[in-house]
Amino acid sequence: MKKLAALALGAVMTAAMAVSAQAGTLEDVKKKGFVQCGVSQGLPGFSNPDDKGNWTGLDVDFCRAVAAAVFGDPNKVKFTPLSAKERFTALRSGEVDILSRNTTWTMQRDTELGLNFAGVNYYDGQGFMVRKSLGVTSALQLNGAAVCTNTGTTTELNVADYFRAHKMQYEVVAFEKADEVVKAYDEGRCDVYTTDRSGLAAQRLKLKNPDEHIILPEIISKEPLGPVVRHGDDQWFDIVKWTLFAMINAEELGVTSKNVDEMKKSTNPSIRRLLGVEGKFGENIGLGSDWAYNIIKHVGNYGESYDRNVGPKTPLGLARGLNALWNKGGIMYAPPVR
Amino acid sequence: MSSNTRHIAFHRDEMLPPQPPPPATTGVLGWMRRNLFSDWFNTLLTFIGLYIIWLIVSWLVKFALLDAVFTGEDRNACLPRDGVEVGACWAYVQARFNQFMDGFYPSAQEWRYLLVYAVGIALLVPLLIPKAPGKTINALLLFVAYPVLAYVLLYGAPSLGLPIVETTQWGGLLLTLVIASVGIVISLPLGIVFALGRRSQLPVLRFLSIAFIEFWRGVPLITVLFMSSVMLPLFLPEDVTLDKVVRPLVGVALFAAAYMAEVVRGGLQAIPKGQYEAAQALGLTYWKMMGLIILPQALKLVIPGIVNTFIGLFKDTSLVSIIGLFDLLGIVQASLADPKWSTPTTASTAYLFLALVYFFFCYGMSRYSIFMERYLHTGHKR
Numbered sequence: 228m229k230k231l232a233a234l235a236l237g238a239v240m241t242a243a244m245a246v247s248a249q250a251g252t253l254e255d256v257k258k259k260g261f262v263q264c265g266v267s268q269g270l271p272g273f274s275n276p277d278d279k280g281n282w283t284g285l286d287v288d289f290c291r292a293v294a295a296a297v298f299g300d301p302n303k304v305k306f307t308p309l310s311a312k313e314r315f316t317a318l319r320s321g322e323v324d325i326l327s328r329n330t331t332w333t334m335q336r337d338t339e340l341g342l343n344f345a346g347v348n349y350y351d352g353q354g355f356m357v358r359k360s361l362g363v364t365s366a367l368q369l370n371g372a373a374v375c376t377n378t379g380t381t382t383e384l385n386v387a388d389y390f391r392a393h394k395m396q397y398e399v400v401a402f403e404k405a406d407e408v409v410k411a412y413d414e415g416r417c418d419v420y421t422t423d424r425s426g427l428a429a430q431r432l433k434l435k436n437p438d439e440h441i442i443l444p445e446i447i448s449k450e451p452l453g454p455v456v457r458h459g460d461d462q463w464f465d466i467v468k469w470t471l472f473a474m475i476n477a478e479e480l481g482v483t484s485k486n487v488d489e490m491k492k493s494t495n496p497s498i499r500r501l502l503g504v505e506g507k508f509g510e511n512i513g514l515g516s517d518w519a520y521n522i523i524k525h526v527g528n529y530g531e532s533y534d535r536n537v538g539p540k541t542p543l544g545l546a547r548g549l550n551a552l553w554n555k556g557g558i559m560y561a562p563p564v565r
Numbered sequence: 566m567s568s569n570t571r572h573i574a575f576h577r578d579e580m581l582p583p584q585p586p587p588p589a590t591t592g593v594l595g596w597m598r599r600n601l602f603s604d605w606f607n608t609l610l611t612f613i614g615l616y617i618i619w620l621i622v623s624w625l626v627k628f629a630l631l632d633a634v635f636t637g638e639d640r641n642a643c644l645p646r647d648g649v650e651v652g653a654c655w656a657y658v659q660a661r662f663n664q665f666m667d668g669f670y671p672s673a674q675e676w677r678y679l680l681v682y683a684v685g686i687a688l689l690v691p692l693l694i695p696k697a698p699g700k701t702i703n704a705l706l707l708f709v710a711y712p713v714l715a716y717v718l719l720y721g722a723p724s725l726g727l728p729i730v731e732t733t734q735w736g737g738l739l740l741t742l743v744i745a746s747v748g749i750v751i752s753l754p755l756g757i758v759f760a761l762g763r764r765s766q767l768p769v770l771r772f773l774s775i776a777f778i779e780f781w782r783g784v785p786l787i788t789v790l791f792m793s794s795v796m797l798p799l800f801l802p803e804d805v806t807l808d809k810v811v812r813p814l815v816g817v818a819l820f821a822a823a824y825m826a827e828v829v830r831g832g833l834q835a836i837p838k839g840q841y842e843a844a845q846a847l848g849l850t851y852w853k854m855m856g857l858i859i860l861p862q863a864l865k866l867v868i869p870g871i872v873n874t875f876i877g878l879f880k881d882t883s884l885v886s887i888i889g890l891f892d893l894l895g896i897v898q899a900s901l902a903d904p905k906w907s908t909p910t911t912a913s914t915a916y917l918f919l920a921l922v923y924f925f926f927c928y929g930m931s932r933y934s935i936f937m938e939r940y941l942h943t944g945h946k947r
Contacts, residue, residue: 276903
């Protein structure tokens with residue numbers, strides 16, 4: 228009887244929550260004075276605390292950009308580290324305002340889970356790493372290879388699909404933890420190490436001689452990662468979506484954190500609209516007209532954030548690849564501000 | 566007569582001075598002969614054992630001391646030299662040490678938790694030493710005044726000029742100790758209450774106690790933690806958010822209380838019925854009987870079990886890292902993701918460091934429990 232009562236109570240409260248969650252996230256955020264942002268528990272280049280305890284990474288920069296757009300201050304953000312399992316609950320229950328946690332955009336998550344993906348801030352995909360001494364230049368030459376990977380993840384299934392589709396033989400050497408997989412690969416227990424390409428770059432640093440290994444060009448799965456908000460608040464969805472678009476547009480227009488003040492005097496109408504010199508685009512999403520100026524001034528454009536966190540000059544050293552702008556060989560593309 | 570005396574003259578008329586035992590049976594040599602080399606099989610086992618110890622110790626010394634890197638700015642210091650792996654990368658532990666100790670606690674406020682530690686030790690140590698005076702006032706201070714002080718200092722009180730440090734910024738050893746000590750302090754009295762409840766004559770009370778104990782014993786701690794962090798927020802209205810640290814704190818404390826209740830019940834059952842009857846014959850009330858006669862004996866009997874639960878609880882706190890809290894284990898694992906320090910040996914170093922810290926606390930508790938057992942072992946000495 229008691230259990231029944233508790234269940235009924237829970238159901239009522241869930242219903243009440245579903246209603247209250249519709250309310251304006253922007254007002255809530257303004258009232259409490261900061262953006263609450265869900266991040267990972269430590270993924271190199273995307274969100275991890277440095278030795279001073281500051282959060283850094285591509286996903287972290289995005290949260291700061293939203294804070295800059297709303298408050299004009301990139302530090303008005305608090306980070307909640309979330310495990311993979313609790314991330315969606317934390318977002319739906321209102322514990323965080325944005326989930327910026329290397330989350331792959333899939334149909335099930337976008338629809339059934341009641342979430343909205345605001346865009347893609349990193350196109351990831353599963354790749355292969357091999358020893359240079361093997362003389363392999365393409366994944367199609369991997370017939371008969373021993374492949375190291377993590378157990379129980381989609382990476383294992385992707386490998387199976389890929390090798391079957393190309394009628395190649397392979398042998399799986401699977402481990403529970405990433406650290407074990409790296410060690411086994413480094414000790415020569417397998418020829419190939421496969422996981423997401425950003426992960427390959429990070430794990431590579433743990434090898435004895437990283438220079439003796441290469442990452443093959445093939446990408447065998449689609450992992451578009453992006454920020455997520457909950458259903459039912461279109462205004463907040465717009466803010467998060469256009470924060471990302473503003474960063475990409477800024478890179479395309481050549482506006483950086485260093486030249487943004489000069490760029491305000493630019494005669495290019497696209498730049499003038501982006502920086503709020505012309506039009507009322509900021510007002511339309513409930514922010515000030517200098518919303519994009521603040522993002523670029525305090526966080527930088529997409530390219531700056533990329534180079535700072537995962538780019539070729541960082542220890543991860545990830546080339547832009549798919550994540551380059553659409554007019555530079557990649558697929559990063561943002562609708563115009565107009 | 567005289568011939569007779571002369572006849573026994575070869576008899577000594579005083580005792581021989583005692584001779585020392587043969588050298589091969591005393592001292593280190595004798596001990597070794599008796600215990601390590603008593604026959605060929607034991608000798609063989611001894612050598613195998615020595616060989617295994619040698620393997621472990623020599624590897625440990627080589628890894629943790631001889632080949633180790635003690636200073637450095639970033640991962641370059643700990644990278645393999647000429648293809649040969651270096652040993653432990655202590656430079657990384659050093660760079661991250663503050664974070665391992667307190668998570669994201671603002672460095673300007675560090676004195677606050679250090680003060681909490683200092684006061685805690687100052688109050689706890691005299692309580693643990695049986696001969697130290699003023700137990701009542703000491704216990705009152707530790708269990709009533711200290712939690713309030715610790716809360717104010719750790720969380721902050723703007724009216725006293727202490728800026729608020731939110732629990733999301735707590736982490737590392739600090740968080741581990743907070744969860745473990747709150748769990749320990751709540752679980753023992755609660756466990757005693759439920760143990761008494763389970764043995765009570767009152768059916769409702771007994772039923773509720775059994776239900777509580779069996780429920781919490783029947784679910785794994787990891788489920789409790791998941792429920793508290795994933796399901797609970799869905800049932801609460803949106804403007805009511807339970808603190809992210811309080812949720813597992815309650816879960817861990819209730820979980821440990823159920824185990825504690827069963828340990829204490831074991832002690833209660835070991836007390837002969839005569840003790841209960843004698844106390845009742847003296848006209849003692851239930852609480853006096855329990856407080857003066859039964860519990861002191863029962864608790865003494867189950868000290869190993871109680872401390873076992875404490876140690877288990879201390880180690881179980883590391884499970885909170887799966888719900889996104891950076892306890893000692895969580896913060897160390899998060900730091901492993903930092904590309905600034907990722908090298909082939911960083912992970913091994915981190916886990917060695919973790920093992921040392923956990924061992925320090927668990928071994929300390931275990932030694933104290935042995936001391937307490939010997940100290941209280943009155944009346945049953947054989």
